[in-house]
Amino acid sequence: MALAAPLCHLLAAPPPSTSAAADAAHDHAGALAPHSRASPLRRRGRLFLACRVPAAAPSARGRGVAAAATAAGRPTVLVTEKLGDAGLELLRRFANVDCAYELTAEELRAKVSLVDALVVRSATRVTREVFEAARGRLRVVGRAGVGIDNVDLQAATEAGCLVVNAPTANTVAAAEHAIALLAAMARNVAQADASLKAGKWQRNKYVGVSLVGKTLAIMGFGKVGSEVARRAKGLGMDIIAHDPYAPVDRARAIGVDLVSFDEAISTADFISLHMPLTPSTAKLFDDETFANMKKGVRIINVARGGVVDEDALLRALDNGTVSQAALDVFTEEPPPKDSKLVHHEHVTVTPHLGASTSEAQEGVALEIAEAVLGALKGELAATAVNAPMVPAEEVKIGYSSSRDPDDLDTRVLRAMVTKGIIEPISSAFVNIVNADYVAKQRGLRISEERILLDGSPEIPIDSIQVHLANVESKFAGALSDEGDIRVEGEVKDGKPHLTLVGPFSVDVSLEGNLILCRQVDQPGIIGKVGSILGKMNVNVNFMSVGRTAPGKQAIMAIGVDEEPEKEALKLIGDIPSVEEFVFIKL
Numbered sequence: 001m002a003l004a005a006p007l008c009h010l011l012a013a014p015p016p017s018t019s020a021a022a023d024a025a026h027d028h029a030g031a032l033a034p035h036s037r038a039s040p041l042r043r044r045g046r047l048f049l050a051c052r053v054p055a056a057a058p059s060a061r062g063r064g065v066a067a068a069a070t071a072a073g074r075p076t077v078l079v080t081e082k083l084g085d086a087g088l089e090l091l092r093r094f095a096n097v098d099c100a101y102e103l104t105a106e107e108l109r110a111k112v113s114l115v116d117a118l119v120v121r122s123a124t125r126v127t128r129e130v131f132e133a134a135r136g137r138l139r140v141v142g143r144a145g146v147g148i149d150n151v152d153l154q155a156a157t158e159a160g161c162l163v164v165n166a167p168t169a170n171t172v173a174a175a176e177h178a179i180a181l182l183a184a185m186a187r188n189v190a191q192a193d194a195s196l197k198a199g200k201w202q203r204n205k206y207v208g209v210s211l212v213g214k215t216l217a218i219m220g221f222g223k224v225g226s227e228v229a230r231r232a233k234g235l236g237m238d239i240i241a242h243d244p245y246a247p248v249d250r251a252r253a254i255g256v257d258l259v260s261f262d263e264a265i266s267t268a269d270f271i272s273l274h275m276p277l278t279p280s281t282a283k284l285f286d287d288e289t290f291a292n293m294k295k296g297v298r299i300i301n302v303a304r305g306g307v308v309d310e311d312a313l314l315r316a317l318d319n320g321t322v323s324q325a326a327l328d329v330f331t332e333e334p335p336p337k338d339s340k341l342v343h344h345e346h347v348t349v350t351p352h353l354g355a356s357t358s359e360a361q362e363g364v365a366l367e368i369a370e371a372v373l374g375a376l377k378g379e380l381a382a383t384a385v386n387a388p389m390v391p392a393e394e395v396k397i398g399y400s401s402s403r404d405p406d407d408l409d410t411r412v413l414r415a416m417v418t419k420g421i422i423e424p425i426s427s428a429f430v431n432i433v434n435a436d437y438v439a440k441q442r443g444l445r446i447s448e449e450r451i452l453l454d455g456s457p458e459i460p461i462d463s464i465q466v467h468l469a470n471v472e473s474k475f476a477g478a479l480s481d482e483g484d485i486r487v488e489g490e491v492k493d494g495k496p497h498l499t500l501v502g503p504f505s506v507d508v509s510l511e512g513n514l515i516l517c518r519q520v521d522q523p524g525i526i527g528k529v530g531s532i533l534g535k536m537n538v539n540v541n542f543m544s545v546g547r548t549a550p551g552k553q554a555i556m557a558i559g560v561d562e563e564p565e566k567e568a569l570k571l572i573g574d575i576p577s578v579e580e581f582v583f584i585k586l
């Protein structure tokens with residue numbers, strides 16, 4: 001949001017330097033350091049911030065991307081695996097696209113610092129080292145498919161890089177492949193095909209088993225799992241499913257019973273795996289699990305090789321617990337050439353072809369191209385897998401709006417408030433992706449409140465209030481006696497304006513250079529400050545004055561075109577009635 005970050009930035013004070021960036025901020029502020037005679041400069045206090053925001057205010061991230069795109073030309077997208085033509089064409093309309101397949105890890109690290117987005121499928125390992133090598137430039141990783149186990153999401157989040165996937169376009173393809181493997185395995189299609197091509201005619205050897213009336217357990221009743229269930233029902237199979245997170249109603253609606261893990265594995269004739277690879281599903285199918293299965297069970301895996309302990313599966317095949325397996329995915333891809341599992345006579349294999357239909361690949365490519373381009377434009381991606389979804393707690397942000405609270409997405413605003421608070425006091429780069437993570441890491445916990453107004457729902461947010469405890473302020477005059485800082489702002493003609501600082505009303509455009517000066521209200525101060533700036537060749541582009549009461553405390557907000565010399569700031573500070581001032585570059 002255009003306003004939230006500058007307002008918070010305005011009030012956050014850099015601590016003693018703890019990093020290179022903080023050092024730089026201090027050095028920069030050396031000539032510009034907050035100055036006060038009357039009170040300690042950095043008082044701890046509470047920040048209360050309220051600002052008005054118009055409907056059309058663009059997101060800060062969006063503006064940043066647009067600005068970057070304008071300054072540096074089109075964004076660059078690196079595509080490291082084969083992508084459908086329609087998706088590539090779409091990407092090429094808005095970005096420079098570098099298709100570089102089969103890169104080594106080293107080559108990927110070398111390229112990634114030169115691109116704004118990276119598009120991968122399952123073969124590219126986007127590791128922490130890749131995000132580190134990107135050195136902050138990489139803004140989006142697009143996974144042209146579902147599984148994101150090849151992307152280090154934690155490292156992406158820490159680097160402020162959004163990860164988006166294409167979760168729906170290959171669902172049917174994967175389900176169809178599971179059914180193809182199920183039928184092929186039951187009827188020994190692959191083995192019989194190889195035998196006949198080798199000149200043999202082995203009708204007795206390849207007697208299969210029927211599917212009708214058999215129990216199929218779907219492990220992971222998500223998009224692919226439920227499509228497999230529908231299709232298998234059509235084959236006359238009885239379907240049970242295990243999924244700790246699947247809604248019972250959805251399963252019931254397609255005639256599937258959700259059962260426990262133990263019941264599923266111990267009663268099924270066929271087991272089809274459709275859960276993601278996560279730390280909790282890794283090697284879920286191990287010796288113990290196989291031992292609890294019905295003797296002679298048949299297993300299909302089009303999910304991820306890593307959910308199965310492949311050595312344990314081999315043992316289960318050898319001892320007859322598992323009579324057949326059909327595998328599209330492997331722990332290591334491609335699997336070693338001499339893999340006993342791949343060469344096992346009771347195992348049917350395909351080289352990770354679940355998503356490989358021309359229809360699915362075109363769909364996935366378009367889905368991911370749209371998501372990546374949207375993310376590069378600063379839009380909130382619906383398929384983001386690491387954007388913050390859960391509000392943090394403690395610092396309180398209130399949004400006054402005429403919109404239904406459910407129709408109010410505040411992630412960008414929350415991120416910008418966090419950015420305004422954290423960036424000036426650290427070397428962190430904060431954006432929509434990592435804001436909650438960085439805030440939590442630094443002990444800044446945020447809660448949000450929506451205040452419903454009577455008005456037009458066309459205007460998403462009318463005002464924002466932020467309560468922030470235990471921040472330090474560069475400008476002690478903004479602190480109330482209770483230790484709160486109150487700031488108000490409003491966006492006028494698309495520009496953020498500061499309208500209140502603590503007890504002082506002002507009207508200041510939050511752009512460019514700003515001197516905030518607190519003094520005792522008396523005639524002549526404006527002239528003195530103006531003449532110092534004039535003598536130093538600093539052009540004043542606006543000035544706004546506010547006071548608590550005649551003759552009491554007053555504030556001057558002065559917009560200046562040039563950054564004043566240290567000497568000019570010192571002279572302002574030396575004016576007897578000036579109690580403190582701060583120079584801010586916005």
Ligand SMILES: NC(=O)c1ccc[n+]([C@@H]2O[C@H](COP(=O)([O-])OP(=O)(O)OC[C@H]3O[C@@H](n4cnc5c(N)ncnc54)[C@H](O)[C@@H]3O)[C@@H](O)[C@H]2O)c1
Nearest residue numbers: 147174220221222223224243245274275276302303354355
């Ligand atoms: N072989 C391929 O080419 C191919 C193609 C598409 C998808 N996939 C893989 O299939 C998997 C599923 O894809 P999807 O689109 O259905 O995803 P999905 O997110 O819609 O479904 C996954 C389901 O697994 C469930 N789950 C999570 N942990 C579980 C556990 N411990 N036990 C049981 N269920 C659990 C989730 O609740 C969810 O309902 C993914 O790993 C994906 O990568 C492979």
Ligand SMILES: O=C(O)[C@H](O)COP(=O)(O)O
Nearest residue numbers: 121122144145146147355
């Ligand atoms: O998770 C997926 O979408 C599938 O495993 C497909 O992977 P692929 O894009 O490498 O074919």
